[in-house]
Amino acid sequence: MRIPTITQVSTQIDTISQQNELLTKFQQQISTQKKIQNSSDDPVLASQIKSISDYIESLQSYDNNGTLAQNRASLFESTIQSGVNIMSKVNELTQNAKTDTLNNNDRVNLANELSSYLTRLVNTANTQDGNGNYIYSGSNTNSPPFVSINGVYQYQGGLDSVNINIAPNVTSIYNDSGFSAFGDIPTGNGSFTVTQNPSNTGTAFTSPGTIVSNASYIADTYTLSFVTNSAGKLAYQVVGANSGQLIPVPPDTSPTDAPTYTQDLNINFNGVNLNVAGQPNVGDSFEVAPSSKQNVFNSLQQLITTLRTPVYTAEDKAKFNQSITQTSEALLQASSHFQSYLSTVGSRAAAVDNQVNTNIQTTTEQNIILGTISNIDPYQVISEFSQQKMTFELTEQVYMKIQDTLNEFMKMQ
Secondary structure (H helix, E strand, C coil), rough: CCCCCCHHHHHHHHHHHHHHHHHHHHHHHHCCCCCCCCCHHHHCCCCCCCHHHHHHHHHHCCCHHHHHHHHHHHHHHHHHHHHHHHHHHHHHHHHHHHCCCCCCHHHHHHHHHHHHHHHHHHHCCCCCCCCCCCCCCCCCCCCCCCCCCCCCCEECCCCCEEEEEEEECEEEEECCCCHHHHHEECCCCCCEEEEEECCCCCCCCCCCCCCCCCCCCCCCEEEEEEEECCCCCEEEEEEECCCEEEEEHHHHCEEEEECCCCCCCCEECCCCEEEEECCCCCCEEEEEEEEEECCCCHHHHHHHHHHHHCCCCCCHHHHHHHHHHHHHHHHHHHHHHHHHHHHHHHHHHHHHHHHHHHHHHHHHHHHHHHHHHCCCCCCHHHHHHHHHHHHHHHCEEEEEEEEEEEHHHHHCC
16 A cells, blocks of 8 residues: 655645635636636736726716717707798898888888897897706806897806816817807998998988908998089098098099099999999998997897888988898898808717717727626636536545545554
C-alpha cells in the first residue's frame, strides 16, 4: 500500500476548494446572467462597465428634456405659422384698403376687421404653455410679452432666451424673446421710410421707394422739398443731412436751378428711387430717413388708425395715401420677418428631433456594448459549468480514495 504524503493531501484539498469556488462562480453567473458579481472579481472590466453605465444614465437623464424640447419646438412652429397666416390676411385687407372707390364707412369696416386680426396676433405672441409660462417672454416668463400702454404696444419680456439641455453640450431654446420674434422689424421698405410733413397743404404723396443698388445707396436723412425756381415753376430739391445738396446737382444752386416738378415724377439720388404723385404746393416736404425698428402690432395699429381717420378732401386723401403706403410696406416687412423666423424654428425643431433620435440610437448602441461586456453567454457558461462539475467530481473521488487509504493505514497501526 502506498501511503499518500501530507503534501498530496493538502494539494488535493486546495484543488477541491478552488474548483468549488469556480463552480460557485459559474452558478452565480448563471443566476445573475452577469460575468462579474463584484468589482474585485475583475477591476478592469468593472471599470469599463461602470463607465458605460454612467454614460447611458447621463443620456437617459436627457430623455424628459428631449420630449419637452420637441413639444416646445412644435408650439413655436404652430404659433408662428398662425402669425404667418394672420399676416397674409392682413396684407390682403391692406391692399383692399388702397382701393379708391372705398368710402369712410368702408374703411372703418376694414379697420374693425383688422382689429380682430390684431387681437389674434397679440394673443399669439402672448401664448402660454401648460404651466402658464409665456413662451415669448424670454427669461421673464411670468409677464405677458406684449402689452398695450396708452395705445402703444410695448415689449415686457426678457431680451434673452432660455435654453434646455437635450444632450451633453447640446441645448435648445425653450423660451424665446418675443422682441426678436414679433418686434425689431424695420419700418418702411426695410431700408428707409418716407414721411410726409404734417403741415403739407398739397395733394402729393410718394411711393415707398426702392434702392437702385446696395452699392450706390447711402443711408442718410434726406429732405425732399418743393420750391419755386428761377423760371417761376414749381420745382423740387433734395438735401441730405450729411450728404448736403443733391438736387439740383452742385454747382447749380437752389431754388434758382431746381428742376421743374411734373406729375408722377421719379426722383433718384444716392441710390434712392422715389416716385411722387399728386400736386404738391410750395413749402411742402417729405423726409426720407433710414428705417427704424418697431413691433408688428404698432405697425398694424397705425394702419387701423389710418383707416379710422375720415377722408374728406384731396389733402386728406394725400395724407391717407402716404400713411397707408408706408404702413403696408412695414407690414410686408413683418410678413417676411415671420417667414424667416418660421424657417428658423423649423430648423430648430428638426435639430431637436435629430438629437433625440441620436440619443436613442446612442443609448441603444451603448446598451448593446454594455450587454456584450457584462452579460454572460448562457450556453457557454452552462457548458463550462458542466465540465467543471465533472472535474470537481473526479477530484473529489480522488480525494475520497486518499482518505480511504489513510483510514486503512491508520487501522493497521
